[in-house]
Amino acid sequence: DAGVTQSPTHLIKTRGQQVTLRCSPKSGHDTVSWYQQALGQGPQFIFQYYEEEERQRGNFPDRFSGHQFPNYSSELNVNALLLGDSALYLCASSLDRAGYGYTFGSGTRLTVV
Amino acid sequence: GQQLNQSPQSMFIQEGEDVSMNCTSSSIFNTWLWYKQDPGEGPVLLIALYKAGELTSNGRLTAQFGITRKDSFLNISASIPSDVGIYFCAGQLRSGGSNYKLTFGKGTLLTVNP
Numbered sequence: 740d741a742g743v744t745q746s747p748t749h750l751i752k753t754r755g756q757q758v759t760l761r762c763s764p765k766s767g768h769d770t771v772s773w774y775q776q777a778l779g780q781g782p783q784f785i786f787q788y789y790e791e792e793e794r795q796r797g798n799f800p801d802r803f804s805g806h807q808f809p810n811y812s813s814e815l816n817v818n819a820l821l822l823g824d825s826a827l828y829l830c831a832s833s834l835d836r837a838g839y840g841y842t843f844g845s846g847t848r849l850t851v852v
Numbered sequence: 853g854q855q856l857n858q859s860p861q862s863m864f865i866q867e868g869e870d871v872s873m874n875c876t877s878s879s880i881f882n883t884w885l886w887y888k889q890d891p892g893e894g895p896v897l898l899i900a901l902y903k904a905g906e907l908t909s910n911g912r913l914t915a916q917f918g919i920t921r922k923d924s925f926l927n928i929s930a931s932i933p934s935d936v937g938i939y940f941c942a943g944q945l946r947s948g949g950s951n952y953k954l955t956f957g958k959g960t961l962l963t964v965n966p
Contacts, residue, residue, distance in 0.1 A: 743894070772953065781855055781940050781956030782895070795953055829894050831954075840885045840944075841954065843894030 741766060743844035745830050751850045752820050760815040760847045764832030770794075771813040772841065773805060774829040782829055788813055789835055817849075825851045854879075858941050858957030865931055866965050873960045874925040875941030883944040884917050884924040885954065888937045895940055899926070931964050938962070 744763040752758050764771050770789045774782035784797035788807035802818045811832075817824055827848050831841035857876045865871060875884070883902055887895035899910050901917035901924060908915055914927045924941055938961050942954040 774954075779958075781858075781942075781958050782954070783855075784953040784955070787953060797953060831894075840883075840887075840897045840900050840942075843887075843896070845892065845894050 743830055743832050743842050745828075745844040745847050747847060748845070749848045749850075751852060753852055754820055754822060756820050757816065757818045758820060758849060760817075760828050760830075760849070762813045762815070762830030762832075762844060764811050764813070764830075765842045768832035768834050768842070769811050770833045770835045771807055771811065772831045772833075773813070773815045774831065774843075775799070776827040776829055776846070778826070785815070820851045822851050825849060854955055856941055856943060856955060856957035858960055860960060861958070862961040862963070864963045864965065867931060867933060869931055871928040871931055871935075871962060872925060873939060873941075874923065875943075875957050876923045877943055877955075878922070879943070879945075879955075880921045881943030881945055881955075882921065883946050884915070885942040885944065886913075886915050886924070886926045887940045887942060889940060889959070890937045898939075928962075931962075933964050933966050936962060936964050 746761045772787040773785040776782040786796040791807045804816045807813045827846040829846045830844045833841045886898045889895045899915040904921045906917040912929045938959040940959045941957040
């Protein structure tokens with residue numbers, strides 16, 4: 740049973756560029772959340788998608804946007820990259836109303852130079 | 853963004869020792885979760901707590917949901933080398949049965965000396 744799959748695993752971008760990260764949720768899960776984890780910090784919630792809609796959003800600027808597809812997979816887009824966007828981006832999936840925590844992917848390590 | 857107050861920040865212990873770490877918040881949560889993260893991996897769920905005062909065990913791990921709903925602790929008994937990693941607490945405010953965002957602590961780095 741595949742867990743949460745994220746791609747790519749590593750990425751290097753230049754300031755001002757745009758990036759798209761992808762996530763396939765665990766089989767049977769319908770909710771996808773994205774988190775940003777800076778070095779030495781805990782994950783910070785970016786947003787959550789359910790039924791192809793953004794249901795909840797954290798304290799991140801509009802440069803961060805996302806999408807959920809009918810097969811429940813999701814994309815995270817970041818425009819006008821800043822050096823401070825360098826982080827591990829984690830995708831987490833869950834089954835809404837299941838009553839237990841999320842399953843996390845291994846993340847995409849984004850470096851902005 | 854908001855992060856929970858997790859302590860200690862790091863621990864260096866001998867194999868076989870017991871470990872205790874805790875997490876506090878200024879806000880109330882109705883779910884507390886404890887995760888472990890190994891290098892290059894995402895967090896893995898260890899224990900989930902859903903009721904104030906609840907005490908739950910998972911093998912050598914025991915966690916409690918504080919009665920005020922603003923704190924939680926995790927104990928690891930008889931530590932072994934594979935317990936090495938970063939432990940995170942996370943609070944969640946679930947509404948209507950739906951799973952909403954997790955608010956994480958900064959983590960406790962555990963090192964076990966064989």
